[in-house]
Amino acid sequence: MDQHMLGKHQMSWKEIEMPTLLRIDSSPMDASKSFSRHLTSEFVRHWQERHRDGSVLVRDLATTSLAVLTSDWIAAAYTPEDSRSPEQRARLAVSDELIAELQAADQYVIGVPMHNFSIPGALKLWIDQVARAGKTFNYAGGVPAGLLRNKHLTLIVTSGGSYEPGTARSAMDFTEPYLRSVFGFLGVTDIQIVRAGGTSSARDADSRAALLQSAGAAIRAQLQVA
Numbered sequence: 185m186d187q188h189m190l191g192k193h194q195m196s197w198k199e200i201e202m203p204t205l206l207r208i209d210s211s212p213m214d215a216s217k218s219f220s221r222h223l224t225s226e227f228v229r230h231w232q233e234r235h236r237d238g239s240v241l242v243r244d245l246a247t248t249s250l251a252v253l254t255s256d257w258i259a260a261a262y263t264p265e266d267s268r269s270p271e272q273r274a275r276l277a278v279s280d281e282l283i284a285e286l287q288a289a290d291q292y293v294i295g296v297p298m299h300n301f302s303i304p305g306a307l308k309l310w311i312d313q314v315a316r317a318g319k320t321f322n323y324a325g326g327v328p329a330g331l332l333r334n335k336h337l338t339l340i341v342t343s344g345g346s347y348e349p350g351t352a353r354s355a356m357d358f359t360e361p362y363l364r365s366v367f368g369f370l371g372v373t374d375i376q377i378v379r380a381g382g383t384s385s386a387r388d389a390d391s392r393a394a395l396l397q398s399a400g401a402a403i404r405a406q407l408q409v410a
Contacts, residue, residue, distance in 0.1 A: 205238060219395070342380040
């Protein structure tokens with residue numbers, strides 16, 4: 185196997201791999217109406233400017249068949265891999281695919297429209313599919329440990345009203361604390377939030393453009409692009 189050298193420093197294959205971004209959209213709205221989809225697209229565009237050799241994986245939860253967990257699914261997940269029946273492997277096929285995407289990517293961006301003070305139902309179904317013992321977390325001596333290490337996550341949270349910390353409605357926001365807890369449990373602790381609050385008031389083209397411009401500026405600042 186060839187090895188790449190830089191002076192006396194021997195580079196690992198991880199250091200020379202192309203960076204990979206996983207984009208996840210959870211809005212049920214199409215791209216022409218969804219604020220979060222617009223902003224995840226902008227994030228990807230600027231990310232690609234910085235990582236011209238990188239690759240982007242796209243997961244649209246509105247078009248992915250995500251089932252509610254059943255007792256059969258749980259039994260399959262806790263059956264040792266080499267002992268699973270063909271039916272059990274089939275039940276876990278979507279989960280395995282989604283987890284493989286998380287493992288392959290270095291960075292995640294997730295568009296999250298706030299629904300009833302929390303996350304969209306499709307995103308919750310996705311979380312249930314990817315939070316699996318032995319795959320994305322395990323217990324070492326009875327202590328949980330996340331297995332998705334050295335990952336960076338950007339959450340693009342859109343909401344009809346304003347729920348930023350310090351506002352009157354901040355206590356009603358269960359989106360950010362829940363997602364920070366879930367991803368932290370899975371090992372992802374490097375988390376940035378881009379907020380676009382007040383979408384219900386952005387009814388005309390000018391106000392929509394102003395809201396998106398403000399959130400877009402936050403994305404560019406995070407990615408350090410002009």
